[in-house]
Amino acid sequence: MTTTPEFAKNFGAHPVPEALQQLLKFQEATGFESYSEGFGLLHDDKSGLQHGWSDHPDFLARLYPFAQANGSGSFYALWQYDDTTDFSELPVVVFGDEGGEFVIAENITGLLQLITFDSEPMIYEEITFYKDEDDEPSEYIDAYKEWLLRQFKLEPVEDTTHIITKAQEKHQAAFDAWKQQYFG
Template sequence: MHITYSPVEELNLLKEFQDKVGYENFARGFGLTEYGDISGLPAWSEDPEFTRRLIPFAQATAGGSFYALWRLDDREDLATLPVVVFGDEGGEHVVARGVRELFQLLGFDEEISVEHEKAYFYRDEDEPHTDCHDEYVAWLDQHFGLPVAEDPDAVLAAAQAEWGQRFADWIRPFLH
């Protein structure tokens, strides 16, 4: 079965996986939502340039934070666009340099915490993994040959170093 959820093949593969194991069952708080649904963006800005350059695709936390692709340019391979998070209580940050890097972060199996100043992952050592975490780890390796992010702070720092300031400069004029 091949699902056409989006124009991003990596997200289509993840959608197939999610449909098998369930929403939020492989990465705490995460679930693919309607690709390109911009209904959450007006909380930040209704400017057409703002909404044209962001492609929401997933819930980041059970509280309502969400992930979006940032169309910083017109490249054809959307999977290589930076992934940004918008916090349900504010804050917007670059978290991954592309979809595959986000997939590695999802393997950490904890919701992202989004504050105005930063985004980060924290997991108690004794907290159990989601029901299908092991299946997700195997899926990530099988489809992309990637390990989970054992140090999500390093992944976030690399994404911020490459795209963080440019994203902050781009988004600043749009914020309410």
């Protein structure tokens, strides 16, 4: 289990965003991957970024991995595209274990809503979520949805497209241009 001090290392000298601090407490009570399919907050030493994408110091300095996106190695990170120090407002990007890097949410609260869909993202040439009606729900998904509404007044989503599309319209082109300087 990831402890609060371990999790804080993900953000270097920056404070852990309040929403993620609260989510970590929820996760400590319910368990990793127990409230949304394949999702869990974790300590990340950026080795996945270094070995899978780029070890350039400027690349690593602007990305803050903080959560597993699926059970096969994809992960979420905050992208510090400017000098903003309010990490709760940074875009969330996903790095796919089979390739692909996409902006997925405008900020942390957008990601918190996305994971109410209770499905692992599929990441390759695009980012999508798919859920079959026969899929078993995560054990604590209902508790998570109630917690999210109580803590942040955020409703669960039945369709992830609007959150992803809005975030990509705002940030994807800039993210693509930025990352291309570190890898082709």
